[in-house]
Each structure stands twice: as C-alpha cells, then as structure tokens.
Amino acid sequence: MILSCDEKTQTVEQPGKIEKTVKTVVPEDLVTLDSTQANRLATLPLKCIQVEYPNKTGQVLNDSADLGTPRELHPAFFGCFDWHSSVHGHWSLVKLLKNFPELEHRDSIINQLKLNISKENIQGELDYFNREQEYSYERMYGWSWLLKLQQELDSWDLEEGKEMAENLQPLSNLIIERYKEFLPKLNYPLRVGTHTNSAFGMSFAYDYAVSSKNEELKLVIEKTARKLYLKDKKCPISWEPDGFDFLSPCLEEVALMQRVLPRDEFQFWISDFLPELKNRNFSMSVGKVSDREDGHLVHLDGLNFARAWVFYRLANEIPTEYGHLKQEGDKHLAYSLPSITDGSYEGEHWLASFALYALSER
Secondary structure (H helix, E strand, O other): OOOOOOOOOOOOOOOOOEEOOOOOOOOHHHHOOOHHHHHHHHHHHHHHOOOOOOOOOOOOOOOHHHOOOHHHHOOOOOOOOOHHHHHHHHHHHHHHHHHOOOOOOHHHHHHHHHHHOOHHHHHHHHHHHOOHHHOOOOOOHHHHHHHHHHHHHHOOOOHHHHHHHHHHHHHHHHHHHHHHHHHHHOOOOOOOOOOOOHHHHHHHHHHHHHHHOOHHHHHHHHHHHHHHHOOOOOOOHHHOOOOOOOOOHHHHHHHHHHHHOOHHHHHHHHHHHOHHHHOOOOEEOOOOOOOOOOOOOOHHHHHHHHHHHHHHHHHHHOHHHHOOHHHHHHHHHHHHHHHOOOOOHHHHOOHHHHHHHHHHHO
16 A cells, blocks of 8 residues: 555545546655666566466467467567567566666576577567468567567677677567558557557657667658647547556557657647646546456556556656656556565566566656
C-alpha cells in the first residue's frame, strides 16, 4: 500500500475516471531505479529466458512439418512464455547490465545472453520469420521490442555486447524491411490497448531509426504517424482502460507524436488532442488489478507502467507545461511496482521490462 505524504482530499476512484481533486505524493525511494531495484528487476527475466515451458508460440501451420518445440522454432527467444516477452526480457538484462556494472550475477547473465544471441540462433530466428505464412509474425509489437534490443546492444561498449549486436543485426534488418513494406499499407490506425496498437508499434522503431541514423525508416514512420494521427482531436481518455489493456491508446499516440513532430507543432497538436493534460490538477485513477494470477487481468499492471512512461517523457521534455505529470507517473508506477515479483508467472515473465522502461523514462 502506498500512502500519500500530502493527501488532503478523499475521493472514490472509478476505472477510467479523471479526477481533479486528489494528488498523491509518492516517496522518492519507492520509484527510483537504484542498485537494489535493479537487482530485483533482473531476477524476473533471468528466471525465464531459459525456461521453455509454458509457452505460447502463436505460429501458423501449413502442415505437420511446421511443428516444433519452442526452442526448435525460436532458438534465441524461446523463453518467457512468448517470443516478444523473451525479446524484451533480453532487453531488460542488457539495459540493467549497462546501467549497473556491479549487477549481481553479472557474469552468469552475460553468458546466458551470449548463449541465446549467437550467430547460429539468430539465423534460426531468420529462418522462422522467412516462412511464407509468418510474414506478419509479431507485427508490430515484437518488431518494436526487437529494435529496442538492437538499439541497446549497439550502444554497449562491452566486447560481448558488440558481438551480440553484430549477431542480432540480420534479424533487425529483416524487421526494418518489414516496417518499410507494411507501414505505407496501413490506412487506418489500430487504437487498442494491447499488442497491435500501431502507435506503440512505431515508437520504439522510431527511437532505433534515430539512434542508428536510418533515414528511410525514420521518414516512413513520420509519414505514417502524420497520416494516421495528425488530425485527431479530443481523445476520450476517460473511457480507458478496457479490462485487458496494458497500453493506453490515447497516451501511446501522444508518445509517438511527441517523437515525430517538431516541438512547437507537437504542443499545438496535444492541446487539441488531450487538453486536460495541461491542467495542473489533472489526476487519473490507476488501473486496478483484481487477480494477478489471471494472465489478462494482470495486464493492468503493465498499463500503469505504460501510462507512467508517457507522463515522464512529457514532464521531462516539456517541464514548464507538463512537469506536474511526473507526480502522476509516480502514482501509477508505485501502485504496481511492489507487486510484480510477488505474483505468478502470468505477470512475472513480462512486467519487469515495462517497469524498467518506466523507471528509465523517469
């Protein structure tokens, strides 16, 4: 339970309701990424990146010859229940190793990463993605996390990191080409709170395009974002969340447009799209989880982290007008952060990555 340090008004929170009277001040140590928090978060992907079962492969079968075990189908990313969770579990470990060189079990973590992200294993992943019936596999959620992993490896000065970055690059190149082929065909946005959200699917890819100086990828994302979202106004954020959301459709759109639009244009756009965010009394109910052993209901912990990372980015980059949202991010982060290592495998296999990204954005 998180107690307010300065809470003067009591109200009843309702799902999706935007409150205007309650402000909760979260103690700093609860939402700070320090070595203790880093070691705690590292335990979750470390527990699952080599765990093959249970597993949700999500494959399309032409015939029985396409069948295989998770490790046979995905020799690099077979753990953590599904492919995308395995990918962002690897990202989490790389991120933590880079930021905390004294991370516990450092050598063991590096060895496990090297074992999975080998040249041979990435070729096996390429073979799977090149199956005719798997053209859209993990589009765009898993694609986005794959490029986030590539970006993290590219900026790691450790020799092992450079080797893994080189090994992963052919798969990243394939994903880049698929983005460039798919985005011009996307005539309508996917405004959902789950994997297929098109704004989220472009955000991390845009970060990678900028960091890798890939102008073609950068431009196709900018063009698509403008086509799909530039005319949007008055997003109904009070309707959120749906019961299984782990992303906010309104806020992920903000996160994408904040990346692709020049600052002045973005501020004009967001004033029409979500004008309430500028209100210094803006407050939003956290997504409340009723059962953390239910794989869909626990999505709402992820939603809290995802909301937080958007609030933090706005507060950090435009502090004069949106600095107050840091407090809102802290509230969402603090609600779910204590629970992610105490739940079941339904949340453990993926939530650490969401928490870590939110903490990093903070």
